[in-house]
Amino acid sequence: LGMRFQSATRGEPSEIIIHVRMLDEANVDQQEALGVIGVNLIYGAFYYHQPEKLIASLNENLPPERIQVDMIKFSGPAYAEVDNRLMSLQLVSQGLTNAVMFTADGESVQPAEILHKKTILVERGSFRPVTYATNDMLEGARKIFLRQPEAKEEDLVVLMEMTLENLLAEGQLNHADFLARVDILGSLGRTVLISKFGEYYRLAGYLSRYTNKMVGLVMGVPSLHEIFDEKYYLNLEGGILEALGRMFKSGLKLFVYPLEDDESGGLITATQLEVAPNLRHLFQYLIENGFIQEITDYHRDYLKIFPPDVLARMRAGDPTWENMVPPEVSRMIKARQFFGFRQPVAA
Structure with missing residues (x-):
């Protein structure tokens, strides 16, 4: 119209x-x-x-x-x-x-133009800023995704998703902050999805509207742990069973990036995650049938990188933040003064 x-x-x-x-x-x-x-x-x-x-x-x-x-x-x-x-x-x-999409060059597009009959890989995050871990997680998931017999590289669409809840984390929409995130993702050639889907099963339902091919969601162990927290499904009559049924009904798969334990220094992978006793058999079923898969190709050093830490260092004038983000991201942040960037404090 x-x-x-x-x-x-x-x-x-x-x-x-x-x-x-x-x-x-x-x-x-x-x-x-x-x-x-x-x-x-x-x-x-x-x-x-x-x-x-x-x-x-x-x-x-x-x-x-x-x-x-x-x-x-x-x-x-x-x-x-x-x-x-x-x-x-x-x-x-x-x-x-509930959701809008735009391409890397900032062009607003109808979602069906991008997603129709495509295989889709989605990474959700704040991207504030994009870090080495962000890209490492996506690349590791992409390799596993393309090994699946039903996935073809020529049909693959990669989306970087931000939720409205995340954008409102500080109480109100900050347009400059939003555009900074989107500009950085655009410079990396990423298509951006903005959604109101706080729960992953709602995101899965949205994507299945446009494709009947394979869909993969990329996440870390903490996000997987949240998926198996029953408090998020109190509004559903069928509770967590209904949510997971809706999420995985079309063969969706989760690709999970490991977490380094602060205390022991060991790794917590998807298969090692501790869930509530009443959910263990359900969790094991999803693992054994390939609905939840570990990302095994990753850089161990990147597991220690978290966007809030990068942001705090950046705003404090600590130059070590630059070692945590790709060079093109660092250059853009410094050139355009994104995210409250401060010049390094003189020694």
């Missing part, structure tokens, strides 16, 4: 394009919803000069269970200062959709 208009007499046209996902079952209801959102778009283009207000108005007189807007693009002189990545973020934060 699109709107093209002139904001000045004889001026160049400006344009707004949105992708609407219709959730009504009956065609007549879909037609009605499309008409309402079309009127809202036209009205907003002429009367709401702040794109955020226009986005908020798109679903006026439409309950959220009838439509989702999962892509929006502003262009032209009326929107010369608009960053479409921030507008995509607005779609999620204002509740118009």
Whole structure:
């Protein structure tokens, strides 16, 4: 759905394009919803000069269970200062959709364009900043993923996912911080997914909407431990059994990066994870059937790298943070003063 208009007499046209996902079952209801959102778009283009207000108005007189807007693009002189990545973020934060996606060059895209009938590998994180461990985890998972008989490299799509909950960790959305993370991921050639899927089973359900091929989720041992914490599934009638059933029903696999134990210095791998006694047989079933797999190809030194530690050193002016991130990430952070970077303290 699109709107093209002139904001000045004889001026160049400006344009707004949105992708609407219709959730009504009956065609007549879909037609009605499309008409309402079309009127809202036209009205907003002429009367709401702040794109955020226009986005908020798109679903006026439409309950959220009838439509989702999962892509929006502003262009032209009326929107010369608009960053479409921030507008995509607005779609999620204002509740118009559960997830948005943009490519490494910052182009907002409809998820189906990227994911349709593809094999998908997703790494969730804060990416604040991207570290050697971030890339090591992904590369180790990628090698195992491509060994699976149903995975082909030419069909593989790699996504770096950030949740809205993570972006709101400091209480409110920080646009500069968000763009810093996205710019760094873009410089590494990564496609970015922003979602409201706090629980992994919801992410799995979203991805299965677009593909019937293999999906892999990349995570560390702490995230795997959270998956087997029953407190996260109190809202489901079937509890953890329902959540895991929904997560693994399409053959999804978890690729788990080991953790170095602070006290003993030993490794905690996926198969060594201690879960609640009543879940041990379920956990073992998933291990033995290949739904949970260890990442075995990794750099031991990178296991000690954690983004919060890198961030703290960076802000304290401790130059050792540069040894924890790839050179291109370090250069971008210093050149553009990302994440509160401070110059090293003189000795």
